[in-house]
Amino acid sequence: MKKESLEKKLREICRGELRLGESMRAHTSLRIGGPADIFIIPQDFEDLKNITMFAGQEEIPYFVLGKGTNLLVSDKGLRGIVIKVAGWMDHIINKEEKVLAGSGADLSRVGRVAKDLGLSGLEFAVGIPGTVGGAVITNAGGNLGCLGDILNKVLVLNPQGEVKILSKEDLNSDYRESLIKSTDLIILEAELSLKSEKKEEIERRMEYLKAQRIKSQPRGILSAGSIFKNPNGSSGASEGEEPPAGYLIERVGAKGLHLGDAYVSEVHANFIINREKAKAREVWELINIIRARVEKKFGIRLTLEIEMVGEW
Known part of the structure; x- marks a missing residue:
């Protein structure tokens, strides 16, 4: 047509x-x-x-x-x-210890609303800039958990115009992945199962995580968040775990590496930032350079956390 x-x-x-x-x-x-x-x-x-x-x-x-x-x-x-869908399908509804959130709702905002309601389980969402829909697809998370831990079910729309319900088991969420990622389904709403707790305790954890993010991640810049997944979904905090992607990238001397206006962050090596006029092809070239260096030195093939879309 x-x-x-x-x-x-x-x-x-x-x-x-x-x-x-x-x-x-x-x-x-x-x-x-x-x-x-x-x-x-x-x-x-x-x-x-x-x-x-x-x-x-x-x-x-x-x-x-x-x-x-x-x-x-x-x-x-x-x-x-x-x-x-961001900006309009953004409702947040409370039903006892459950929260229903539209796919266009800001995930951090849902976390704040849950805290104000005295509901725990979404503390990890503080500072995560995406929407609920994106968080379901990627099973977004942080140090205190991920969306898959509290996800009960989702409403989705298929290309035939039918609304379906998918359970947590249907999604089979894993580290930064869910089965819905490979389908043509559109997420409409997520139902989250939370637990009642004192607001002060919830806020204390959120403030701690917020301070950790401010300390460890670049702020006030243009970025897409973490570029690579951590190997085997590890944080590197426990003995025997593989080091996180940022550590590996730093060890191969890639901090500050740049092509045009696309730079590997000096604050956290797993972030690529746009200084002003970076092109997608420059970011992609940086990704390939980083991958090659890490694989050569450590024998580890980094996999992407960001999603690449469009014509390449």
């Missing part, structure tokens, strides 16, 4: 914002990325359902975007339709 006909049809079934050739640079935390063929911010669930069903029927690829964290978009951009 020609782009003009596609735009016309989508405007007929969607009341939200629709833009052609929208730069993905404006929608990623790394501020990198070429144009999306069609970029849509749905007005509501009906919009989302109509777009998804239409894309499925016409075999048009679509990509669901949250806040654009943990993401590297190609300089050539994204073909098909980009559907942004």
